[in-house]
Amino acid sequence: MKNIFRTCLAAILLVILYLPTGSLAKQEVPPPVDVSRNKLLGYMLSKQLPVIHYSDKVMDDALAFAAFDLYLKQLDYQKRFLLQSDVDKLSVLAPAIDNNLLRGTILLPSEGYEILTKRIKEVERITKQLIEAGFDYNRDESFETDPEKLKYASNSDDLRARWRKILKSQIISRYLDLVEEQEKNKEDKAKSDKQLWTEAEEKVAKRNLNFFNRMYQETEQDHYDRYFNAITRAFDPHTNYMPPAGKEDFDIHMRGSLEGIGALLREEDGYIKVVRIIPGSASARQGKLQAEDIILGVGQGEEEPVEITDMRLRDAVRLIRGPKGSEVRLTVKKPDGVKVMIAIQRDVVQIEETFVKSMLLESPEAKKVGYVMIPSFYRDFEKTRNGSSSRNSTDDTRNAIEALKKEGISSLILDLRNNGGGSLMDAVDTTGLFIKEGPVVLVKDSYGNKRVLSDEDSSVSWDGPLLVLVNQFSASASEILAAALQDYGRAVIVGGAHTHGKGTVQTLIDMNENIPLLHLKKYDDLGALKVTIQKFYRVNGGSTQYKGVEPDIVLPSLFQHLESGEQYMDNSLPWDRVEPVPFVRYGSTPVDMAALVKKSEERVSKDEGLQVISDEAAKAKERSKKTAMSVKLADMKDKREEAKAARDKIGAHYLKYREEKGETMGEGHGVESDGEKDADKWKEEIKEDPYIKESLRILSDM
Numbered sequence: 001m002k003n004i005f006r007t008c009l010a011a012i013l014l015v016i017l018y019l020p021t022g023s024l025a026k027q028e029v030p031p032p033v034d035v036s037r038n039k040l041l042g043y044m045l046s047k048q049l050p051v052i053h054y055s056d057k058v059m060d061d062a063l064a065f066a067a068f069d070l071y072l073k074q075l076d077y078q079k080r081f082l083l084q085s086d087v088d089k090l091s092v093l094a095p096a097i098d099n100n101l102l103r104g105t106i107l108l109p110s111e112g113y114e115i116l117t118k119r120i121k122e123v124e125r126i127t128k129q130l131i132e133a134g135f136d137y138n139r140d141e142s143f144e145t146d147p148e149k150l151k152y153a154s155n156s157d158d159l160r161a162r163w164r165k166i167l168k169s170q171i172i173s174r175y176l177d178l179v180e181e182q183e184k185n186k187e188d189k190a191k192s193d194k195q196l197w198t199e200a201e202e203k204v205a206k207r208n209l210n211f212f213n214r215m216y217q218e219t220e221q222d223h224y225d226r227y228f229n230a231i232t233r234a235f236d237p238h239t240n241y242m243p244p245a246g247k248e249d250f251d252i253h254m255r256g257s258l259e260g261i262g263a264l265l266r267e268e269d270g271y272i273k274v275v276r277i278i279p280g281s282a283s284a285r286q287g288k289l290q291a292e293d294i295i296l297g298v299g300q301g302e303e304e305p306v307e308i309t310d311m312r313l314r315d316a317v318r319l320i321r322g323p324k325g326s327e328v329r330l331t332v333k334k335p336d337g338v339k340v341m342i343a344i345q346r347d348v349v350q351i352e353e354t355f356v357k358s359m360l361l362e363s364p365e366a367k368k369v370g371y372v373m374i375p376s377f378y379r380d381f382e383k384t385r386n387g388s389s390s391r392n393s394t395d396d397t398r399n400a401i402e403a404l405k406k407e408g409i410s411s412l413i414l415d416l417r418n419n420g421g422g423s424l425m426d427a428v429d430t431t432g433l434f435i436k437e438g439p440v441v442l443v444k445d446s447y448g449n450k451r452v453l454s455d456e457d458s459s460v461s462w463d464g465p466l467l468v469l470v471n472q473f474s475a476s477a478s479e480i481l482a483a484a485l486q487d488y489g490r491a492v493i494v495g496g497a498h499t500h501g502k503g504t505v506q507t508l509i510d511m512n513e514n515i516p517l518l519h520l521k522k523y524d525d526l527g528a529l530k531v532t533i534q535k536f537y538r539v540n541g542g543s544t545q546y547k548g549v550e551p552d553i554v555l556p557s558l559f560q561h562l563e564s565g566e567q568y569m570d571n572s573l574p575w576d577r578v579e580p581v582p583f584v585r586y587g588s589t590p591v592d593m594a595a596l597v598k599k600s601e602e603r604v605s606k607d608e609g610l611q612v613i614s615d616e617a618a619k620a621k622e623r624s625k626k627t628a629m630s631v632k633l634a635d636m637k638d639k640r641e642e643a644k645a646a647r648d649k650i651g652a653h654y655l656k657y658r659e660e661k662g663e664t665m666g667e668g669h670g671v672e673s674d675g676e677k678d679a680d681k682w683k684e685e686i687k688e689d690p691y692i693k694e695s696l697r698i699l700s701d702m
Contacts, residue, residue, distance in 0.1 A: 033221045037523045039104040041224075044514065045231055045241065045529070046101035053235050054446045054504065054532045055573060063234050064097035066571055068108075070230040075112050075223075077147055077270040078309070080166065081119040083159065084152040090115070101231070109223040116223075117216075124212045126160050127167060131205050135168045137197075137633045143169070145337065146627035167204065169631045173339060175200040176640055203304050207297070211307045214315070222312070225527075232529065237569040238506050239532050244525040260321035261328060261344045263289060264420075267313040271295075276420050276473065279375040282347040285681075289332065289342050291418065291473050292564055295320070296339070297331030305331050322346045335562050336620040337629070338643035356393055358400035359683050360407045361692070365700035370404035370462075371686060372397060373415040377422030377430070377477045393422070394429040401433065401461045411465035411699040413692065417495070421476025421502070428453045431484045433461040434491070439581040440484045442537040443505065452581055465702045466491040467695050470551060472564050475500035482549045483538045490586040492596065492702065493549060494695055496557040501566030503545030504573060505534035535573070541580035545573055552593055553600050553698060555691060556614035561621035591702055599701050600694065609690030616646055 046059050057063055072090070076082045093100075093108045100106060143165040144150045153159040178196045182188070191199070221243075228241040262281020263274050274293045283289045297305030298319040308316045320328060323346065330342045355378070361369040379392040401412070421427075428440045432455030439454045468482050468491045479499050485491040511526035536544050546566050566572045604610045630636060686692055 033219075033224060034524065036521070037526070038106055038109075038221075038224050040515075040523070041228060041241075041511070041526060042101045042106050042231075043104045044511065044526075045228060046098070048514065048529070049232065049235055049239070049531065052446075052509070052529075052531050052533065053239060054535055055235060056446075057235055059098040059101065061095055061098065065094055067097055067230045067234040068094035070233050070570065071108060071112070071227055074226050074230065074270065075116060079147055079150050079152050080162065081116060081123055081159075082152055083119070083156070084154055086115045086119065087152050097231075106224070106227070109227040110220065112227075113218075113220045113223040120212060120215050122156065123159065123163060124208075126156075126163055127208055127212075128205075130160070130164050130167055131201060135164070135171065137168065137172055137175075140630075140632050140635075141165065142628045142630045142632075144627060145629045149627060165631050167208075169629065169636070170204045170207075171197075171200050172631065172633055172636050174203055175633075176637060177341065206304060207307050211309070214311055218312075232531070234571055236504070236532050236571055236573050237566075238502070238504055238530070240530045241527060242530060243527040260317075260346050261289070261330075262347075263320075265295070265313060265317060265320075267316075270310045272308050272311065272313065272316045276418065279418075282344050285347075286342070286344050288340070289330065289344065292335050292559065292562055294333040295330050296333055299329035299331070301327045301329070305329060334643075335559065336623045336643075337627070338623075338640075340643075355391070356396035356400055357682065358404060359686065360404060360409065361413070361687070361696065363693075363696045363700075365697050368407060368409045369696055369699060370401065370407070370409040370412040371415065371692070372400050372404070372412065373686075374419055374430070374478070376419055377424075377426040379423040379426055393426045394433070397430050398433055398461050405462070409464075411467070411702070412462050413467050413469060413695050413699070414491070415469045416474045416478040416482060417469050417471045417691075418473045419475070419478035420473065420500075421478055424453070424477055424480070424505075427477035427480045428455060429457075431455055431481050432457050434463070434466060434485060435488055435586060436460055438488070438583045439539050441480045442539070442578065442581055443534050444537060444578065445534050450578070465699055467699055467702075468493050469691060469695060470495035470499050470549060471557060472496050472498060472500055472548075472559060472562070474549075475502045479503065479544045479549050480536060480538075483544055486549065486552070487538055487540045488583065488586045489591070492553065492591060492593070492698060493551040494553045494555060494691070494698060495551045496560055497554055498550050498565060498567075499544075499548035500564075501544065501546050501548035501572075503536040503543045503566075504532045505536070506530050507533050532573070537578050539581045539583045541577045543575050543577060546575040553597055555600075555604065555694060556610055556617055558613055558617050558620065560617050561624050596698060596701050600698055603694065603697060607690060607694065610694065613690065619646065 050058050068091070072087065090108065090111060093111065097108065143162065153162055175196055178191075178200055182190060182196070225241065225243040228243075232239045232241045261283045262278035263283045264276040264278065265272055266275050267273075272295045274289060274291050274295065276291050277283045277289060295316070296309055297307050298316070299305035300319075300322070306319060308319065320330070322328060326346050328344055328346060330344065331339065332342050333339050355375070357373045357375075359371050361371050363369065374393055374397060377393045404412070424441075431440045435455060437455050437458045439452045441453050443451045443453065466485065468485055470478070470482050470493060474482065474495070479502070482491075482493055482499065486493050507530070509529040509531060511529055515523075515526070538544060548565060548567075604614075630639070
């Protein structure tokens, strides 16, 4: 049980263990890392995390092995460098991780750094030899692309065989890119097939040279920092150690990605993954880059892409970001394994586009329907603290509803799809726009203390029929809003099988402010700790953690095959429940849910747009299961054409409406400017969105 005694004991032990002792020993060669600093950091994490973290996890063997698994994944997740013998050597250190941290002894990062550096040099030599020797591109063979199914190479020959297939696939893929580019640019002088193969081989050789050069830039301290992060992530996925440079990454996540392409990114098991597309950004307007995409390479304009696999997040972000108007070309791996090249013209996100949007929808079924999209729950807390007025999502939603009511709407759609959360205050206040008053969410800390956040404003902005759209990328604060409206019986929730399931609260702790008393030695910046301290619960007692919110009516999704959400993340906290909070269900809009579900299912089975999505989702699921990739030219070409046909099929459906209206590319609207057309483009997309169409029918049924 956590208590004050444990906290005091941790502080006392820190003082005893790390009182400065002077530096009398001779050091002929300066150490590559500040050993005493890392010892202090390791010890602070081992003592403070069990006390601060929401869970009751302790530093024991179970946590040590969980941390080791995470460390090994970030060291060589794709299993392209380490041999099984290397893993066996490192595994010997796993059981002692917890005890070594308590003693201020850290061995694993240095061992891992030394072994990986050795293997990088070996693999670099192997790849040069293989490219010089050439490949048989018509040889029928394949290799496993799913690291979870792949074993570590047993010896150097096995490693060589693995890299031969990797390089062969890279060259074939680059060759097919060059063929497509040549077909598009027919005005350029055509190159022979032999020239295209030579160019593909040269480009892959150059890309890999850059790749190895970047890996050599990794310092031993970088390995220590990642090791510390593995320790924290063993507690839960949202608890992280952030080194000094990591604070910059945190700022990028919170606000910096509003420049450049407008995508929130994270580093996950050696990959750079797209977390979310910022509404209104260059990526959102371009439309092809999506959440869960993995960025494999980054090219500046026409330059050869730089591979960013295993690259540090901050280095990858620096490559992706750039001045407004310049072009970045991203090599992207889609969730179903298909690789595509996406060109995006960098821009500054128009802040207006990140705010609440609204429009009037009209349909024969539901008459006039209001539509309000909340991309995130935003609020300028700095202005709020200073007593200044600031724009926030609650006021913007209220104003949007009032404007729509003047248009004579009979019902309302609230779109929370891709809403990753934000201000808890605004999630509660926005809920209050639809209920008279009452509890919205319960917050519980690690000591069992509970706090109920309630809507205390009896005014209601909209009391008519309400439908809330969600998907698996709706998270945190958006899940609180959807859950509360569902529990109150205030809205029908429509979307994929479940939302993301992030039902936890984190706080940021400056490690420099927690250095033990009387510890006089000066260290460089120790970084920060982002740690989970609380958990959310619905008013019905169930947590939003892990399970997320399960919609009343489930519609097919292109992403339904993805293992995306809290329930698929390593060491995520479990779902549980507490005593329900007394509340009064909303009674003015009774809904026969069984009847609604039945009617919707019947329509979905006949709806062209939703069936296209359902069919392609099923095919994507099958493709995702086939992780063994053929590296034969004909097979890779066929797979690429199959993926293109699938994208064209989905794209053709979404373009159908615009073509019927004469709004194909190149056709304008009188004197309307490009900016005005872009500003209203989202409205046309909403009108043609099959989920919106079905939502209108559901509202008509209600």
